[in-house]
Amino acid sequence: MLTMIVADDEPFIRKSLIHVFNWQEEFGIEIIGEASDGQEAYELCMERQPDILFTDIMMPMMGGLEVAEKLKAGNCRARIIIISGAQDFSYAQSALKMNAEGYILKPVKLPELREVFHEAVTRLRQEKDHQLNFEQLRKQVQSNMPLLREKFLQNWLAGLYRDEGELWDKIGYFQLPFKRGDVLTAGVLQLDDYQSAIDKFSEEYRQLLYFSIQNMITECLEKPPGGISFVASENEFIVIFCPDQAAAPGTGAISSLCEEIIGSIKKYLRLDASIGIGRACSSASELEDSYKEALAALVHTFYTGHGSILYIKDIQPGTAALQSTFFYKFQARLMNELKAGHTQQVLELLEKLFDRLAAPKLQIDYVQSICAEIIFTSARALYELDEDIEQVLEDRLTIMDTLYRQKNISGLKTCMLSLFYNLSTHVAGKNTSKNSKTINRIRAIVQEGYARELSIARIAEEVFLTPNYISLIFKKETGETLTDYITKIRIGKAKELLHTTDLKIMEISERVGYENPHYFSTVFKKNVGVHPLKYRSGK
Incomplete structure (x- = not known):
């Protein structure tokens, strides 16, 4: 139901306007007040905020056009329909400037009045429907703000926004805790040996696990240097640190924060996690590069092991x-x-x-x-x-x-x-x-x-x-070596021949595989301890 206030300094005309139609049945309008002068009309409209002010143009204290002007300045939503006895076109021009819904000349003709109100009501209802839809959409946006914010963050790190001005407009809209001039740094946290770590859990427990990790990261980020975090995938928790404290790894604020995050996950969830950290960037549109560097740094847990904090600037490219x-x-x-x-x-x-x-x-x-x-x-x-x-x-x-x-x-x-x-x-x-x-x-x-x-x-x-x-x-x-075994067999046979025959040393040497008698004697002495002739005489 639309609402309306009728204003006219002549009581008879005012009453006539109030009763000229069955306003509720024909137009869906409820008359919620009447005024006898401009000042009263203005005050009543500011108080009751009607949809329509149906007013005479000429009234004591304040004319209809002045009322319309003051209501516009006061952000009153009432639409103005003016009745005027003046034929001067300047009045109509002024009414148009005030965005009046209708301008009706006296004497009022009912068909004309009916047409003006039908058109005004149609426009008002369309605007109300549009406003209602807009409000519903706005509420839906507000209720889905966390998801929209996360989607924006994902798009940001995916490099979808290259215009710095547009990016900062969006950062402001989503009420992120950053301001122009901040130096931002991206970090990525992953659970170590992820698959083996979660295989033993049900899907419900996994979801609770991700939620717990995200909460721990958020709590730690409440301390300086601060920042925000969001979940990019099951095993990818992204952190945007601000301002830049990455210049002193191991002692800087970012390193301390990372140590606290990893320590909390280890203490409360009994899981190991590592964090890769990209380079600081002075431009918000460059954060994609910092994110990619953080992922690249994490790969080097292959060498550093579990629970590592890895800065890309400390990692030399492996060639x-x-x-x-x-x-x-x-x-x-x-x-x-x-x-x-x-x-x-x-x-x-x-x-x-x-x-x-x-x-x-x-x-x-x-x-x-x-x-x-x-x-x-x-x-x-x-x-x-x-x-x-x-x-x-x-x-x-x-x-x-x-x-x-x-x-x-x-x-x-x-x-x-x-x-x-x-x-x-x-x-x-x-x-x-x-x-x-x-x-x-x-x-x-x-x-x-x-x-x-x-x-x-x-x-x-x-x-x-x-x-x-x-x-x-x-x-x-x-x-024993094969060479030693061959020598042992040969020397054994030589000892046997020295003991049982009168063959010369040269002949024995040839019979056991040595072409050079001198070399044979040397090998024999080395293995037996005495020269072949002494061995023979000793027997």
């Missing part, structure tokens, strides 16, 4: 690589020890490798690719010796997935040590029976062929293995 000579020598040694089943030596080599990998802060994907190459090179080499090696090794995709799921270098190291321990012990078990046969075959070859030229390379050809490999397994199984 180093392992020296090729070191890597190839390492692989050669690893293959030899692995084929021999020397588990302890294999693990020691891997420990030394990871000391190298961690020291220069290499690119993480480079470290992972190094490990992958070592695994697959080893697998190929072992497969040539033992097709059953597939019982120990998983398929290629599973191995790669396991490697790239490791979130820190200690986890990657543990993964590699475990895998190569299994490989080495498997080979060692296989070698126990296989090596015994090989050793017996080598011994037979030596005992049968000691009198002729006999080298480790030649023996290796006869057993279809490499010289290095047979040397390794012979030493492992017998405790």
